[in-house]
Amino acid sequence: MNSIRYKAATVRWWSYSEARCDHARMCRVRILLLGLCVLVAITLTLAVSLSKHQTVDYDFPPKPPDLFKDKLNHQPGKPTVAQVKRLVSQVNRERLWYSHLRPILTERQPGSRGSQAVRKHIFSKLDSLSAGWSVEVDSFISETPHGPVSFSNVLAVLDPMAPRRLLLACHYDSKFIPSDPSDPQKVFVGASDSAVPCAMMLELVTALDPHLKKHKQLVSRVTLQLVFFDGGEAFEQWSQTDSLYGSRHLADSMSRIPHPPGSEQSTLLNAVDLLVLLDLIGAPDPMFVNHFENTARWFDRLIAAEKRLHNLGLLSSHPKEQTYFMKDINMGPVEDDHIPFLQRGVPVLHIIATPFPSFLHTLDDTADKVHSHTVENLTKVLVVFLAEYLRL
Numbered sequence: 001m002n003s004i005r006y007k008a009a010t011v012r013w014w015s016y017s018e019a020r021c022d023h024a025r026m027c028r029v030r031i032l033l034l035g036l037c038v039l040v041a042i043t044l045t046l047a048v049s050l051s052k053h054q055t056v057d058y059d060f061p062p063k064p065p066d067l068f069k070d071k072l073n074h075q076p077g078k079p080t081v082a083q084v085k086r087l088v089s090q091v092n093r094e095r096l097w098y099s100h101l102r103p104i105l106t107e108r109q110p111g112s113r114g115s116q117a118v119r120k121h122i123f124s125k126l127d128s129l130s131a132g133w134s135v136e137v138d139s140f141i142s143e144t145p146h147g148p149v150s151f152s153n154v155l156a157v158l159d160p161m162a163p164r165r166l167l168l169a170c171h172y173d174s175k176f177i178p179s180d181p182s183d184p185q186k187v188f189v190g191a192s193d194s195a196v197p198c199a200m201m202l203e204l205v206t207a208l209d210p211h212l213k214k215h216k217q218l219v220s221r222v223t224l225q226l227v228f229f230d231g232g233e234a235f236e237q238w239s240q241t242d243s244l245y246g247s248r249h250l251a252d253s254m255s256r257i258p259h260p261p262g263s264e265q266s267t268l269l270n271a272v273d274l275l276v277l278l279d280l281i282g283a284p285d286p287m288f289v290n291h292f293e294n295t296a297r298w299f300d301r302l303i304a305a306e307k308r309l310h311n312l313g314l315l316s317s318h319p320k321e322q323t324y325f326m327k328d329i330n331m332g333p334v335e336d337d338h339i340p341f342l343q344r345g346v347p348v349l350h351i352i353a354t355p356f357p358s359f360l361h362t363l364d365d366t367a368d369k370v371h372s373h374t375v376e377n378l379t380k381v382l383v384v385f386l387a388e389y390l391r392l
């Protein structure tokens with residue numbers, strides 16, 4: 001019995017002992033389980049938190065840092081005196097006048113034969129250059145007070161794959177202005193508005209052709225794009241719907257085209273460093289003022305280039321070192337082809353003569369009113385500006 005009791009006792013002891021042991025094990029298991037739960041909870045919290053951050057990043061993608069930082073931090077090159085002399089010596093006034101300007105001095109309203117002829121002229125000039133421009137026509141039809149009209153912007157890019165672009169632009173269409181009833185041969189050719197700016201752009205890329213070719217080969221982060229806008233002028237009365245047909249269309253389409261191709265974060269419009277718009281150039285003694293504070297440092301480069309060229313004796317009919325570009329004079333807002341870009345946040349340098357030429361929108365805006373030395377001088381200033389900006 002004892003033994004049995006003992007046994008029983010032993011059994012009980014063992015049972016007790018086992019129970020205690022089980023209890024201890026249970027405790028350890030519970031602690032382990034609890035620890036595991038805490039670990040899982042922490043892991044889940046972290047995962048949720050991280051996924052939340054990823055969602056936030058996805059919903060509000062950060063701007064591509066390179067593109068925007070590069071634009072903001074872009075510094076112009078500093079060409080030496082010898083380089084400046086060499087660069088501006090390439091500007092050829094005769095070529096500008098006869099080869100580039102003369103074929104544009106014709107009626108060239110949107111959709112007309114004159115417009116088509118001017119586009120052909122621009123194509124052939126760009127095609128003759130060695131830099132290798134990618135030229136395309138951005139055509140579309142828009143309703144106008146004269147019914148539906150076909151418009152064609154001409155776009156030329158040096159390196160379409162470059163991350164950023166400097167846009168140099170003018171409008172090539174001429175305004176609808178009735179010819180002189182007493183002299184039907186006298187038609188509106190808009191020499192200063194804007195045949196001369198178009199010819200200057202062609203002369204600029206011709207004078208800089210070897211430098212632009214080298215620039216393209218070096219695969220730079222910023223390239224040059226030329227834009228010849230169609231439909232800058234109103235058909236009748238200037239209004240939001242009757243004006244700026246080509247620039248409104250282009251700014252809108254550039255804001256929809258991903259750049260670099262396939263990008264979900266940036267568009268061709270984001271790729272624009274600066275839009276340099278030329279207009280109403282050709283009359284003697286023009287004045288150009290800065291219109292926008294955010295591009296004042298680039299306007300300063302124009303002032304500096306004019307002074308430098310004057311002091312080097314490289315300008316003609318240029319009485320004092322600061323003749324054309326004047327800072328901090330308010331001439332009021334000017335509506336022009338930059339507006340659709342400005343409204344979308346593109347920095348703008350608007351090079352337009354203010355006050356406007358006296359013959360604006362009259363049949364007298366002809367080649368004989370254009371001061372060839374002024375046009376040549378301004379082209380030289382722009383050669384220096386482009387060479388500095390693109391670090392040619």
Ligand SMILES: [Zn+2]
Binds near residue numbers: 175193233361
């Ligand atoms: Zn005009």
